Amino acid sequence: MSxxxxxxxxxxxxxxxxxxxxxxxxxxxxxxxxxxxxxxLDEIRAVSARRGMPLEWSFVxxxxxxxxxxxxxxxxxxxxxxxARRDYVIVxxxxxxxxxxxxxxxxxxxxxxxxxxxxxxxLREQTRRHAYLLHxxxxxxxxxxxxxxxxxxxxxxxxxxxxxxAGRHLERLGIRPVAIVPVVAREGENLATPSQSMPWYxxxxxxxxxxxxxxxxPATTRPLRLxxxxxxxxxxxxxxxxxxxxxxLRIGDELLFSPSxxxxxxxxxxxxxxxxxxxxxxxxQSVGITLDRPIFVERGDIASDTAHPPDLxxxxxxxxxWLAEAPLRLxxxxxxxxxxxxxxxxxxxxxxxxxxxxxAAAPAEMVGRDETAVVRLRARGLLAFDPVERxxxxxxxxxxxxxxxxxxxxxxxxxxxxxxxxxxxxVEHLLTVEARAARNGHRGAVIWLTGLSGAGKSxxxxxxxxxxxxxGYSVYVLDGDNVRRGLNADLGFGxxxxxxxxxxxxxxxxxxxDAGTVVITAFISPYRADRDRARRVCPGLFHExxxxxxxxxCERRDPKGLYRRARxxxxxxxxxxxxxxxxPAAPELTIDTGTQPVEASVDELxxxxxDRTRLAAG
Amino acid sequence: MLDHLDALEGxxxxxxxxxxxxxxxxxxxWSVGKDSNALLWMCRKAFFGRVPxxxxxxxxxxxxxxxxxxxxxxxxxxxxxxxxxxCPPEGAVDPALPPAxxxxxxxxxxxxxxxxxEGYRGVLLGIRRDEQAVRAKERVFSPRGPEGGWAFRDQPPxxxxxxxxxxxxxxxxxxxxxxxxxxxxIWRYTRREGIPVVPPYLARxxxxxxxxxxxxxxxxxxxxxxxxxxxxxxxEATRVPxxxxxxxDHEAEDAFERLRADGYM
Numbered sequence: 001m002s003x004x005x006x007x008x009x010x011x012x013x014x015x016x017x018x019x020x021x022x023x024x025x026x027x028x029x030x031x032x033x034x035x036x037x038x039x040x041l042d043e044i045r046a047v048s049a050r051r052g053m054p055l056e057w058s059f060v061x062x063x064x065x066x067x068x069x070x071x072x073x074x075x076x077x078x079x080x081x082x083x084a085r086r087d088y089v090i091v092x093x094x095x096x097x098x099x100x101x102x103x104x105x106x107x108x109x110x111x112x113x114x115x116x117x118x119x120x121x122x123l124r125e126q127t128r129r130h131a132y133l134l135h136x137x138x139x140x141x142x143x144x145x146x147x148x149x150x151x152x153x154x155x156x157x158x159x160x161x162x163x164x165x166a167g168r169h170l171e172r173l174g175i176r177p178v179a180i181v182p183v184v185a186r187e188g189e190n191l192a193t194p195s196q197s198m199p200w201y202x203x204x205x206x207x208x209x210x211x212x213x214x215x216x217x218p219a220t221t222r223p224l225r226l227x228x229x230x231x232x233x234x235x236x237x238x239x240x241x242x243x244x245x246x247x248x249l250r251i252g253d254e255l256l257f258s259p260s261x262x263x264x265x266x267x268x269x270x271x272x273x274x275x276x277x278x279x280x281x282x283x284x285q286s287v288g289i290t291l292d293r294p295i296f297v298e299r300g301d302i303a304s305d306t307a308h309p310p311d312l313x314x315x316x317x318x319x320x321x322w323l324a325e326a327p328l329r330l331x332x333x334x335x336x337x338x339x340x341x342x343x344x345x346x347x348x349x350x351x352x353x354x355x356x357x358x359x360a361a362a363p364a365e366m367v368g369r370d371e372t373a374v375v376r377l378r379a380r381g382l383l384a385f386d387p388v389e390r391x392x393x394x395x396x397x398x399x400x401x402x403x404x405x406x407x408x409x410x411x412x413x414x415x416x417x418x419x420x421x422x423x424x425x426x427v428e429h430l431l432t433v434e435a436r437a438a439r440n441g442h443r444g445a446v447i448w449l450t451g452l453s454g455a456g457k458s459x460x461x462x463x464x465x466x467x468x469x470x471x472g473y474s475v476y477v478l479d480g481d482n483v484r485r486g487l488n489a490d491l492g493f494g495x496x497x498x499x500x501x502x503x504x505x506x507x508x509x510x511x512x513x514d515a516g517t518v519v520i521t522a523f524i525s526p527y528r529a530d531r532d533r534a535r536r537v538c539p540g541l542f543h544e545x546x547x548x549x550x551x552x553x554c555e556r557r558d559p560k561g562l563y564r565r566a567r568x569x570x571x572x573x574x575x576x577x578x579x580x581x582x583x584p585a586a587p588e589l590t591i592d593t594g595t596q597p598v599e600a601s602v603d604e605l606x607x608x609x610x611d612r613t614r615l616a617a618g
Numbered sequence: 619m620l621d622h623l624d625a626l627e628g629x630x631x632x633x634x635x636x637x638x639x640x641x642x643x644x645x646x647x648w649s650v651g652k653d654s655n656a657l658l659w660m661c662r663k664a665f666f667g668r669v670p671x672x673x674x675x676x677x678x679x680x681x682x683x684x685x686x687x688x689x690x691x692x693x694x695x696x697x698x699x700x701x702x703x704x705c706p707p708e709g710a711v712d713p714a715l716p717p718a719x720x721x722x723x724x725x726x727x728x729x730x731x732x733x734x735x736e737g738y739r740g741v742l743l744g745i746r747r748d749e750q751a752v753r754a755k756e757r758v759f760s761p762r763g764p765e766g767g768w769a770f771r772d773q774p775p776x777x778x779x780x781x782x783x784x785x786x787x788x789x790x791x792x793x794x795x796x797x798x799x800x801x802x803x804i805w806r807y808t809r810r811e812g813i814p815v816v817p818p819y820l821a822r823x824x825x826x827x828x829x830x831x832x833x834x835x836x837x838x839x840x841x842x843x844x845x846x847x848x849x850x851x852x853x854e855a856t857r858v859p860x861x862x863x864x865x866x867d868h869e870a871e872d873a874f875e876r877l878r879a880d881g882y883m
Contacts, residue, residue: 008625009622037858037859038856038857039858039859061751077751077755078747078754079748080748080800101775102775104777105775105776108777108778109778229635229639230638230639234666239666241635241664243628243632270666271663272662272663272667273663273667273811282620283620284629285624286627286628286629286631286632286635286664339779396777397780398778403784403785405774405780408775408778
């Protein structure tokens with residue numbers, strides 16, 4: 001331990017079939033490397049004696065009374081040990097059927113694995129399952145311990161046969177074992193001291209092989225990925241916080257936020273207690289930054305550099321493990337979490353379920369508990385991600401159903417889209433507003449823009465629509481162009497037809513909102529009475545937004561030349577010129593499009609909509 | 619590249635911010651020991667100087683005087699929203715427990731009544747995996763039923779820093795941002811950051827407290843480590859477990875397991 005502060009411990013997961021001796025090996029390894037705390041050996045001796053057993057090394061890890069009584073490990077545990085070269089954190093997981101659910105908790109972030117194989121039994125079902133899991137988790141460094149050599153008379157031929165069997169299986173998973181070591185864990189043979197009884201073995205001791213494992217490659221070498229975790233308001237500063245998953249970040253860097261596509265520069269790296277304040281931050285640090293522009297950024301957005309953005313897709317393939325009692329089914333709705341992003345996804349296709357024994361992949365209708373599979377998911381909206389081959393941190397997902405984590409997996413690169421997959425959706429007979437909102441991930445709403453011609457209603461509506469769509473919203477703009485074409489093709493521009501036009505827009509918007517969509521309407525709608533009638537269609541969902549720019553500004557802009565024509569007397573009853581505009585008395589929101597730049601107005605509107613259509617927590 | 623302490627701090631701050639973002643109402647349990655002091659320090663980093671939730675001390679009235687003095691001055695200096703929760707008397711806890719465990723169970727009872735009254739959905743705690751074999755099996759976000767019990771046979775999966783942040787009504791989460799830290803990590807971090815230290819940790823007259831607990835159930839160890847540097851040197855050499863001076867851990871084989879299953883920290 002020359003410089004222990006600088007080096008994190010290596011995380012090692014121990015896997016293998018139940019009863020192949022994992023806990024025993026770990027207990028003995030701790031003892032033989034001098035890592036057991038003082039008094040622990042006496043305690044274990046006493047606990048063993050109380051149960052009428054010889055010294056039981058596995059009691060070092062099996063802390064629960066039930067574990068000791070039943071001589072099984074119940075839950076994953078972590079324990080530290082050290083060799084002369086470095087520190088280790090051992091993750092020990094139960095080998096029985098509950099394995100996956102428990103192991104995944106400690107193993108998912110392991111740097112390397114020790115795979116235990118019983119010399120007499122060879123590879124068993126769980127050995128193969130665990131080996132596949134290592135592959136799934138991307139743990140490429142594996143040391144194989146062939147245990148209980150005493151039960152096969154320390155026979156070199158038996159060792160070679162098991163070693164070959166294990167090596168072949170791992171290689172089919174793309175894993176080349178670092179070493180395969182014959183051991184008798186209970187006696188400590190070939191762990192930290194050479195076995196006197198297996199003189200035919202000239203290879204490495206277990207600890208020698210462990211000490212040769214490579215530490216993890218620092219994520220700083222990859223392109224920047226900063227998932228936004230939260231936004232804090234500190235005085236008048238808006239500070240984006242999050243942990244840098246990959247790469248590094250400096251003041252002045254131009255950031256691209258996905259999926260919105262917004263850009264801004266890093267204005268400062270905020271910190272408490274650092275003097276001078278940092279100019280740079282790297283992967284693994286939790287940071288706070290401010291931007292040079294007031295763009296709308298929220299939890300789940302991914303900041304990258306502009307040259308190496310993540311992929312954007314609403315459909316992607318996940319190599320997954322399934323943990324829930326009930327199987328995963330085609331068409332199922334789940335919540336997907338990846339870093340700080342959260343999206344509603346539908347299982348669009350189960351491309352293959354993997355047989356742990358043969359590693360054969362076959363299409364299936366469902367994925368059972370503890371099975372692994374490749375599935376295609378469709379998300380509401382776009383997910384910014386990297387396939388696992390490019391950046392594991394941006395590919396690792398958890399799947400949630402209700403309160404529970406039911407599975408997880410990594411996004412793998414897409415080998416091309418599959419056509420014609422059948423989708424079987426279960427249909428609820430009584431759909432509630434909540435059910436629709438839950439599927440969409442937001443509530444429906446009517447965002448009723450009102451304002452003078454040229455105030456910027458359409459621009460605002462279209463840009464907000466695009467932005468919300470990228471965020472996964474079900475969103476639609478109603479304006480004169482699409483409404484007058486069909487629905488209101490029978491209406492002219494006289495006073496009563498204009499009132500009917502607005503009435504129908506109000507009704508249609510109400511239906512959209514009830515169906516769960518955020519609908520943005522962009523009509524001058526100059527009369528208070530018309531707008532109030534639209535509000536009555538869907539009282540709780542209606543939001544009146546005054547797009548406020550004064551008549552002089554609008555007339556100066558005159559994008560369609562309408563003011564000029566109205567002044568020339570070519571247009572009768574033109575709002576603001578020859579007909580009144582009744583500004584809203586108490587709008588839910590007023591956006592000053594007369595003075596502030598378009599971008600700021602769009603931000604204001606998007607932020608308002610996101611806030612007001614958010615689902616209740618929990 | 620980050621060193622080990624930076625990486626630990628980065629993850630702890632991530633967990634604190636995750637808790638703050640997703641769990642409300644939230645409180646931090648402050649024992650005034652080295653671990654929860656380091657945790658508070660990182661709260662101040664995570665939230666830029668301000669601890670944005672109440673800080674609760676479960677008080678049995680049996681802490682060392684210096685602990686109370688430290689508590690009051692730090693609460694003042696760090697502008698904490700300090701709440702002192704008086705624990706019920708020993709007569710109110712399970713008489714079947716061994717004596718030292720009974721004293722510890724007072725805290726469990728205090729915590730239960732605090733959560734019941736304030737309706738906290740999340741409680742931040744400074745426990746670590748390397749302290750004790752039963753704590754080694756904990757999750758970072760650990761759900762508890764209405765009575766605060768720990769269903770250790772049925773813990774939720776937790777991987778890739780995706781945490782269980784939703785629990786049913788009346789249940790709550792114990793949130794453990796320091797699980798990955800070792801005792802040495804805490805002291806090295808305390809030294810690096812200049813975090814104030816409660817005096818009983820430092821040796822006087824050949825003795826110091828390695829783990830701080832109530833006067834009646836915690837014993838100092840023989841030590842000459844009078845500075846943080848000396849504590850670190852001592853720990854690098856020792857093989858004596860940290861909680862050796864905690865009577866409640868050693869009364870029976872499963873003493874600590876029973877305390878925790880019942881809701882102890």
